[in-house]
Amino acid sequence: MCAPTTAKEQPQQQRLRKIPLLTRINIFLINLAFAVLHVILKPTGLEPIISALAVGNLFGLILPCFGVIAVLAHIIVGPILNAFLPNAYETYVLEYKWQWFGALFLLNVLVGLMDDSHHDVEGANNRLKSSTNPIIQASNAFWMSSFEYVQMTVKPWAEDATLPLNRQYIFACHPHGIHCMPLAIFHGKGTAFDRRFPGICENKLSGLAASVVFRLPGVREFFLSLPYIDASRHVVERALRADRSIFVCTGSGEESLLTKPGEDTLVLSRRKGFVRLALSFGCDIVPIFGVGNSDLFKTYSWGMGFRMWLQKRLHISIPIFHGRYLTPLPYKKPVTVLVGEPLCLPKPKVRGEKPDDELVEKYLKIYIERVKELHKQNTVGRKLQII
Structure with missing residues (x-):
């Protein structure tokens, strides 16, 4: 047996790392998408299969995620926007959808290239856990169902x-x-x-992931919403010193x-x-x-x-x-x-x-x-x- 040490204290509540606003919005939308999938798929018994498919398609995850998000936007955002300005959704959003998509994609790429929140070792505590937020609860339930498959x-x-x-x-x-x-x-x-x-x-406890995964739109949100940090040596050494x-x-x-x-x-x-x-x-x-x-x-x-x-x-x-x-x-x-x-x-x-x-x-x-x-x-x- 290893000799005891007092290097670590008992579990305690830790602050979460600070991440850019756009990344937080993306994480919320992705959680919302998976929460919707949970609600739809749970009664059918297909949830573990679709969850495992999402895990297997990890680096292509952004495509189905934003597909669900686009449907949600069309069903929810469109009517809300039209309530304030008649036909605004069709005129200003759908008419220029590819320009909007291109601009948002480039903005996400820029944030991914410039953001270094994956170097924040003290705040890398986001993880699948109990939550009072029903969207987070449902999203976590979707991911946890992959363990059934x-x-x-x-x-x-x-x-x-x-x-x-x-x-x-x-x-x-x-x-x-x-x-x-x-x-x-x-x-x-x-x-x-x-x-x-x-x-x-x-x-x-933190996981290590290659620097490149924190630069890819969609994938970076997945890793930042879990307790992963950059695998660069200087980052890992900071984590161990902490x-x-x-x-x-x-x-x-x-x-x-x-x-x-x-x-x-x-x-x-x-x-x-x-x-x-x-x-x-x-x-x-x-x-x-x-x-x-x-x-x-x-x-x-x-x-x-x-x-x-x-x-x-x-x-x-x-x-x-x-x-x-x-x-x-x-x-x-x-x-x-x-x-x-x-x-x-x-x-x-x-x-x-x-x-x-x-x-x-x-x-x-x-x-x-x-x-x-x-x-x-x-x-x-x-x-x-x-x-």
Whole structure:
């Protein structure tokens, strides 16, 4: 067991980060769209399927979102505007709809390029949680229903396993798959992880996402409405100095390109950053392994050489995949999220100092062996490749 520490206090209410007004409006509209979908789909039993489809189509999420928003605008905004000025909606909005659309799109791109709210580590506390706002309640219910479709069970390393709230953790998630679904267990209250380890998701916990996702209209709103921050080293170091724990998929985009159903391929032997950070700040590393995450989509190796070149040179990952019915809907297969025993690293003499390279190599090798053992003990006939 790891020695106790007092680095973190019990969960407490934290301020939310400040984000631009336009982004707040977009988040409200997106929540409204998903709230409407919840109300419409809940009685039909189709909500888990559509929610899982939205998750699988994460980076195309803006299209269906704004489709619903456009319908809402036509039904609600139009009559309200016409009540003040007869035919104003048809004359000034519909007549110039493409100009309005172009201007709003460019404005969103500009805000996305200039806004750095994803660097605000202290305020990264937005997450799926209980709310008195009926729109937020309904929107959260829509997203939570995806767990009914992609059923993720959490299996800790021991029946009596605990994660003390007075520790600081780096949750290292594997494998990435097309989408790193196990990351969702950290998004807030009510998930399988939150029920098994209560308090962790509320106790200053942030996820790491690549800088590019905070620049894409629609996608950035999704990540800013959850507890994600920029994965840049200086931002992560600020988060750790503020005694926050983090969760991250260590294999990132390169690992997504190597996804094959029935196999688990981890890009790990060269990924020393999370170990270096853990040694610098005295964090425990907790391995998180989603067995079955690689099986949720069918993947193809077409043009792999060029796509790997893009990933290595420009950090752009373009996996070729599909789910059920040739859509982004994941195949309906269970995912067992293994929570490994925390790897306790030695505390630094000076918090934040750069650790010795040999020490980093030593603990990376120990961590890799822990991951191999975790996989071996909980799978049968499933190939694990670590590169």
